[in-house]
Amino acid sequence: MAALIFGYQPGHTVVHRIDARIKLAALALFSIVSLQAGFPGLGLALVAALLLLPAARCPPLLCLRSLRWYLVLLLCIVAARAATTAGEPLLASPWLPASRQGLEAGLVLAGRLLVIALLGLLVTVTTRPSHIRAAVEWYLRPLPFIPHQQIATMIGLLVRFIPVILTQSAELHDALRARAIDQRRNPLRRITYLGMPLLRRTFVTADRLAQAMEARCYGMERTRHQWRTGACDWTALGLVTGFCALLLAIS
Amino acid sequence: MNAQQPDLHRLVLASLLAALIAVGGYIAIPVGPVPIVLQNLFVLVAALLLGSRWGAAAVAVYLLAGACGLPVFAGGGGGLGHLFGPRGGYLFGFLIAAWVVGRISESFRQRPVAEIVAMVVGSLIIYAVGVPWLQMLLGLSLGKALAIGMYPFVPGDLIKIAAAYAIVKSVRPLLHFGRRPEPGRSPADPVA
Numbered sequence: 001m002a003a004l005i006f007g008y009q010p011g012h013t014v015v016h017r018i019d020a021r022i023k024l025a026a027l028a029l030f031s032i033v034s035l036q037a038g039f040p041g042l043g044l045a046l047v048a049a050l051l052l053l054p055a056a057r058c059p060p061l062l063c064l065r066s067l068r069w070y071l072v073l074l075l076c077i078v079a080a081r082a083a084t085t086a087g088e089p090l091l092a093s094p095w096l097p098a099s100r101q102g103l104e105a106g107l108v109l110a111g112r113l114l115v116i117a118l119l120g121l122l123v124t125v126t127t128r129p130s131h132i133r134a135a136v137e138w139y140l141r142p143l144p145f146i147p148h149q150q151i152a153t154m155i156g157l158l159v160r161f162i163p164v165i166l167t168q169s170a171e172l173h174d175a176l177r178a179r180a181i182d183q184r185r186n187p188l189r190r191i192t193y194l195g196m197p198l199l200r201r202t203f204v205t206a207d208r209l210a211q212a213m214e215a216r217c218y219g220m221e222r223t224r225h226q227w228r229t230g231a232c233d234w235t236a237l238g239l240v241t242g243f244c245a246l247l248l249a250i251s
Numbered sequence: 252m253n254a255q256q257p258d259l260h261r262l263v264l265a266s267l268l269a270a271l272i273a274v275g276g277y278i279a280i281p282v283g284p285v286p287i288v289l290q291n292l293f294v295l296v297a298a299l300l301l302g303s304r305w306g307a308a309a310v311a312v313y314l315l316a317g318a319c320g321l322p323v324f325a326g327g328g329g330g331l332g333h334l335f336g337p338r339g340g341y342l343f344g345f346l347i348a349a350w351v352v353g354r355i356s357e358s359f360r361q362r363p364v365a366e367i368v369a370m371v372v373g374s375l376i377i378y379a380v381g382v383p384w385l386q387m388l389l390g391l392s393l394g395k396a397l398a399i400g401m402y403p404f405v406p407g408d409l410i411k412i413a414a415a416y417a418i419v420k421s422v423r424p425l426l427h428f429g430r431r432p433e434p435g436r437s438p439a440d441p442v443a
Contacts, residue, residue, distance in 0.1 A: 027320035106343040120322040154312045161270030
């Protein structure tokens with residue numbers, strides 16, 4: 001558990017410094033463009049994602065390990081697609097019903113999801129939750145009839161709570177190991193001993209946080225975040241747009 | 252609650268539950284294209300603890316964060332591709348289920364039997380949206396879609412309903428939002 005990274009990691013790389021609004025926009029833009037991308041485009045995007053991760057001091061192998069369940073899931077999607085899509089058979093054996101078209105469709109689908117997951121991880125790891133909150137607020141502000149401040153606060157808290165839950169779960173896991181409870185045969189006991197204190201603890205943490213916010217008069221009329229957009233940010237935006245255009249062009 | 256001062260306790264708790272829904276998806280045990288996750292457990296907990304409005308808000312914020320591309324969906328995925336992918340139906344099902352479960356639980360004043368019935372109804376709603384969606388996007392027959400999209404999860408869901416009930420019973424007394432509005436602090440009163 002402790003090896004998972006789903007939270008902000010402080011750093012001073014270029015990726016860390018880019019405006020959070022641009023990072024979010026790039027992620028959303030890319031997730032739309034990737035719906036159109038084919039094999040060559042996705043391969044290029046995957047290479048780009050794997051190059052960006054070390055640039056942000058975020059080891060690609062650790063990222064892939066954090067996403068290991070996702071990878072297995074993607075394999076299942078590929079298998080399901082290959083087995084269910086009609087087309088010319090891949091193997092002569094009747095026991096493995098796999099068609100080439102199905103395999104290709106499955107790989108494209110899985111590649112799409114994998115690239116987005118890697119880039120999403122990159123954004124979460126390199127952006128402060130408060131900046132994500134401010135960026136969401138900035139995007140929602142022009143929309144009418146939407147409590148944009150509340151939604152932005154909730155997204156910021158959501159992004160912040162995920163690493164808190166994972167850390168507390170790792171701590172509890174260690175505490176249980178120290179008391180040899182992980183040796184218990186009954187899996188229900190093990191899960192209850194881990195799950196119940198974990199949930200009670202996180203709920204109490206959240207409750208205290210709410211009380212603390214209330215005590216400090218946290219209202220929805222917040223001072224707006226001061227955005228500083230420099231040449232670096234515009235270059236990044238230009239690069240991302242160019243890359244997306246390239247993807248659309250080659251697919 | 253008015254526009255200036257929202258219910259902070261519920262807001263923070265809804266964010267926590269959205270985070271728990273995300274974490275519940277990280278430990279996804281794949282059994283075919285649809286994995287076993289703890290997400291629907293926390294959807295049910297959110298609906299029972301927060302009620303229809305904030306329960307649905309928790310799920311909506313979770314979906315919005317995922318749609319932006321943040322890695323919150325099952326196994327750490329994200330993005331519009333996932334939201335409108337084969338398992339997207341379950342995600343939209345969560346939203347409806349959270350609202351309905353909260354609504355039933357509220358209208359029966361959190362009576363134990365009503366809560367359990369509400370959770371059963373909620374689980375059925377998730378499948379009622381998720382399975383046809385899966386069937387459509389993967390191009391399966393209804394029987395096959397049920398076989399990979401519903402039947403493997405029914406025993407797990409019964410355990411999850413029991414677990415959700417235990418969690419709600421254990422957590423409810425810890426929370427403070429039941430004490431609002433306090434005398435002299437009700438939102439109707441103009442505060443100087």
